[in-house]
Structures are given as structure tokens and as C-alpha cells.
Amino acid sequence: MRTRTRVILHSLLLLVLVVQVSRPVCVDVPSETEAVVGNPMKLTCISCMKREEVNAETRVDWYYIPPDKESIPIYLFDGQPRELEGPWRGRLMWNGSKDLQELSISIINVTMNDTGTYKCVVFRQFEFDCYSPSVTNSLVINLVVREEASDDTTALYSEIMMYVLLVFLTCWLLVEMVYCYRKISKSDEQAQDTATNYLAIPSENKENLGVPVTE
Numbered sequence: 331m332r333t334r335t336r337v338i339l340h341s342l343l344l345l346v347l348v349v350q351v352s353r354p355v356c357v358d359v360p361s362e363t364e365a366v367v368g369n370p371m372k373l374t375c376i377s378c379m380k381r382e383e384v385n386a387e388t389r390v391d392w393y394y395i396p397p398d399k400e401s402i403p404i405y406l407f408d409g410q411p412r413e414l415e416g417p418w419r420g421r422l423m424w425n426g427s428k429d430l431q432e433l434s435i436s437i438i439n440v441t442m443n444d445t446g447t448y449k450c451v452v453f454r455q456f457e458f459d460c461y462s463p464s465v466t467n468s469l470v471i472n473l474v475v476r477e478e479a480s481d482d483t484t485a486l487y488s489e490i491m492m493y494v495l496l497v498f499l500t501c502w503l504l505v506e507m508v509y510c511y512r513k514i515s516k517s518d519e520q521a522q523d524t525a526t527n528y529l530a531i532p533s534e535n536k537e538n539l540g541v542p543v544t545e
Contacts, residue, residue, distance in 0.1 A: 356431045361471045365440045366479045372425055375433045375450035375469050387455040390426075390433045394418070395447040395470075405435050417443070445475040 361374035379386065392405035394416075404418045405411070411424035418437070425434040433452055437444055450469040456462060 361434075361469075363472055363474060365437070365444065365473060365475045367440055367442060367475060367477050369440055371437045371440045371444075371473070373435050373437070373448055373450070373471055373473070375435075375452070375471075376431060377433060377452045377454075377467050377469075378431055379429075379454070385457065386430075387457070388430045388433075389453045391451045391453075392422075392435055393449040393451070395449055397446075401449065407433065440475055442475050442477075445473060447472050 356376065356378035358376050358378055359374060362372065365371035373392075375390070375392075388407070390405075390407040391403060393401040394404050395401050402416060403414050404416055405422050405424075406414060407424065407426065411426075413419050413422055421438045423436045423438055425436045426432050433450060448471045450471070452467045452469075453464065454466075455464045
């Protein structure tokens with residue numbers, strides 16, 4: 331009985347681990363800074379929130395900063411994504427997440443003129459019981475556009491290692507779950523065999539089992 335309880339607890343811990351792994355997690359990932367002419371380019375802007383802050387009112391302003399340092403608004407999210415007038419109109423696409431922790435945009439067809447500095451400004455208005463604070467965060471991306479892609483072996487190696495690690499963890503979890511299932515099944519079979527053997531003993535022998543031997 332004690333062994334079976336330990337196995338069940340082990341299975342529950344594995345289940346909790348699986349839920350934690352599969353739960354969406356906000357990770358502040360830096361944006362790529364090199365683009366290739368004619369290809370799409372994602373400008374990554376991530377602003378993580380705590381669980382109690384997810385219902386905040388969010389506004390996102392994207393700017394392009396040319397060499398003269400005068401910011402040009404190119405994209406706006408204020409409840410709904412909206413392109414603004416300018417040379418990027420028709421080439422920008424909203425690439426944010428549903429919970430508005432990722433607030434990225436994508437340039438659909440990159441040109442050499444897209445080289446420059448981009449700025450993501452995130453304004454959040456929180457609603458708590460006693461007060462309504464606000465916070466503003468900004469992220470600057472220096473984009474370089476090339477005519478041909480450059481070899482980046484480090485990024486490729488990191489991506490391969492990430493997928494290998496995910497496959498390894500998934501296989502390990504499956505093996506552990508199968509092991510726990512077999513342990514529980516084996517415990518049930520042993521319990522059933524014990525009960526069957528007890529029922530197979532004649533009634534008079536069962537009574538003798540409970541009578542102490544006296545001289």
C-alpha cells in the first residue's frame with residue numbers, strides 16, 4: 331500500500347511538471363537586427379506582465395527614427411492594430427500575442443530604405459482595487475538590411491540545441507509516465523493475486539489462521 335501511494339504521488343508530481351512546462355511563459359527575447367532585401371522581417375517587442383497585470387489597458391506606438399533623430403510614427407495599437415500613413419503603409423503587419431505581452435510587428439517586404447532605428451513604446455494602465463498606476467516602457471531596434479543573408483552558425487547551432495533539448499525532455503517525461511503506469515498496474519495485480527489466494531483458502535483454514543496455537 332505504501333509503495334502504491336508513493337507511485338501515485340510520483341505520477342502527480344510528473345503531471346504538475348508537465349502542466350508547468352506546457353503553460354505559456356513570457357520570455358524577453360531580443361529582436362533580430364539583420365534583414366534581407368525582399369524577405370519579411372519581424373521586429374520583436376516583448377513587455378512581460380505579472381499574472382495580476384494581464385488585464386491592463388495597453389497602447390503600443392511604433393516609430394522609425396531616421397538619422398535626423400525626428401521620430402516618425404509608423405504603427406499604432408490601441409485596442410486594435412492600425413497602420414499609419416507613410417512609406418511603410420501596406421507593408422507592416424501586427425505580430426503581437428493575444429495577452430499583449432508580445433507587441434511585435436513585421437515588415438512584409440524589406441527594402442534597403444528600411445535600414446535604420448525602430449522604437450517600440452508600450453504604455454500600460456493597470457486597474458487594481460485601490461489605485462490605477464501606469465507604466466511606459468520602450469525598446470530600440472537598430473535594423474541593418476543586406477542584399478544577401480550572412481551566415482550565422484551560432485544562431486543555427488543554438489536553435490538545433492534548443493530543439494534537441496525539447497525532444498529529450500519530452501521523451502523523458504513519456505518514459506517516466508509509462509514507468510509510473512506500469513508500477514501502478516503491477517501493484518494492482520499483486521493486490522488482486524493476494525485477494526484471490528485468500529478467497530481460495532477453505533473456510534475452516536481461514537478460521538484456523540486467526541486462532542493462536544496453544545500447547
